[in-house]
Amino acid sequence: MELYLDVLYLSEILRKLNNLFRVFLTMGESYKILGGLGYILSIIPVVNFIGGLLVGAGWLSLGGRARDGLFKATGIFILLSSVLGIAGVAVMFVALGGLPTVTSPEEVGALIASMSLTILGLLIVAGILGLISFILQVASFFRAGKKFDNGAFRAAGWLSIITVLLGIIIGAAFVLLILLPAMRGGEVGLEVLGGLIGGIIGVVILGILGLITNILAAVGFFTLKLPTEYPAAPPPTYPPPPPPSYPQYPPT
Secondary structure (H helix, E strand, O other): OHHHHHHHHHHHHHHHHHHHHHHHHOOOOHHHHHHHHHHHHOOOOOOHHHHHHHHHHHHHHHHHHHOOHHHHHHHHHHHHHHHHHHHHHHHHHHHHHOHHHOOOHHHHHHHHHHHHHHHHHHHHHHHHHHHHHHHHHHHHHHHHHHHOOOHHHHHHHHHHHHHHHHHHHHHHHHHHHHHHHHHHOOOOOHHHHHHHHHHHHHHHHHHHHHHHHHHHHHHHHHOOOOOOOOOOOOOOOOOOOOOOOOOOOOOO
């Protein structure tokens, strides 16, 4: 009964958010408010999941306004990733809420195994959606920067690529300098300690770069200028019909 009420409460929250998005999407420049505010909220803990929903709605609204399929796809995948993240957190809370009712060790083991499989499945799907969302977002940054001559979006795109490359380098250094020596055993040397400190500094740098990227993306949305009217699609052209043919009769 408690699980049913929790799921019902979550579905009611999502329904109200959907109604709120529909109101924003009917506004003339809703993409500015949704996207700009969403990227700002994305850097604030606790409310960052709301930021993800707003960012997705912002790209979706911009795609509808600018008639751009890439922007729409970016918004859809970001929305899916955010909703999946909220669902994952809700599943964890619901599962943890059921722990006090479990008494025997066998029931505890079964519940933990069920939670692990559910969380693992959610992590796999979230990882795939997150990767697709990131690629589409970077592509949208560059397209929006070029299409609307917006320098903030272009800078956000380049900074996103730099952040990923730096993250790969830091991850590789962590494996080579810390993880592998630790797996071999033995005393922790100065190289491992220096690598650990360097890894912490690298993570801080990545966080700062991510923060700047979100700020640039928010500035890009807030300063976005679209043409007042997009030209209507030209009517389809068809080849002229062939001349009518008449049957030929022999002369009488």
